[in-house]
Amino acid sequence: MPEIKIDSSWTLFLDRDGVINERNFEGYITSTSDFKFLPFVFKGLKKMSKQFSRIIVVTNQQGLGKGIMTETTLDTIHYEMCKALKAEGIIVDKVFYASNLRGAKMDRRKPNEAMGIEAQNEFPEIDFKKSIMVGDTGSDLQFGMNLGMKTVLIHSAEIVTIEPDIKVNNLNELADVLIF
Template sequence: MNFFSDKPSGAWTLFLDRDGVINRRIPGGYVRSLEEFELLPGALDALVFFASFFARIFIVSNQQGVGKGVMTSADVDRIHAHLKEQVLLRGGRVDGIYYCPALATEKAICRKPSPGMALQAKRTYPEVDFRRSVMAGDSLSDLIFARDLGMVPLFIETEPLRDQDCSGFYALKFPSLSALATYIQQR
């Protein structure tokens, strides 16, 4: 089945990046606390909609601010608990949130574009088939992560990337997570 030509049956999985896709990215910095965590317009509604469409929904996020010591794992966990609660209160769900605290220079298996977080999700949910999965992200590492695992790569360009050329690495491009939800609803 082709995700774009056929209506998926619900057996598809959605992987999402966090910063710049679900919430505002802090240019040159990190979302260090719940007070700095600001959902992008329409993102919460999109997450709720996705729960009716995808069999599984995962968030996979590089969080090297933990490795740099500018925030703690507990800070990240508070942000993720809040996000899951907000989605749940509106009738949606997020099946798992995985993050990698390693520095980019460490080349850790958990850090995108390496497959560690997707493999962790598959260990917890063995029915996940990467060939029937979609990855929506805003960086080249997200798109390479998707490509290398055989997922459909979707580029969410909420802000123009200055230092990365993502052309040729994605199947479709959307200006927001909300626009992706609208695209799916209209199919």
């Protein structure tokens, strides 16, 4: 398996569903009770949070655009997620989400680069060549590739045809592969 050597100037970009929490393949995470952390998330992110300068979550949330949930509900889910991570010593610098429907005129959804550009505008020190995008879908990997990031695929039920730099089963495996 290839290794990536990082230092404290690197940024970790994470997809949400399927990377941080269990993904609902039949629908959407629409409440805090639907949100269940995946195994090894805390252990892996605890190791990596000490090494990366920033941790950014980028997530497509089309359920908002479909009216299945409200922005307040989504903000509450993200607040509770960040609070639980912070309780373990893991700081998420910001959660960016795309709420538009697929194919919208102003499409912010991955694989489009909009959320990455917004993150860099807010945190100008982000260098995409010193960033890793972790996801479980082809659009996550393509997002990272479009911006020049290293890419990591977390195995899931999703069929992905794009070849990432690294494939792992969870965030703890990723932490063990990276060279700090």
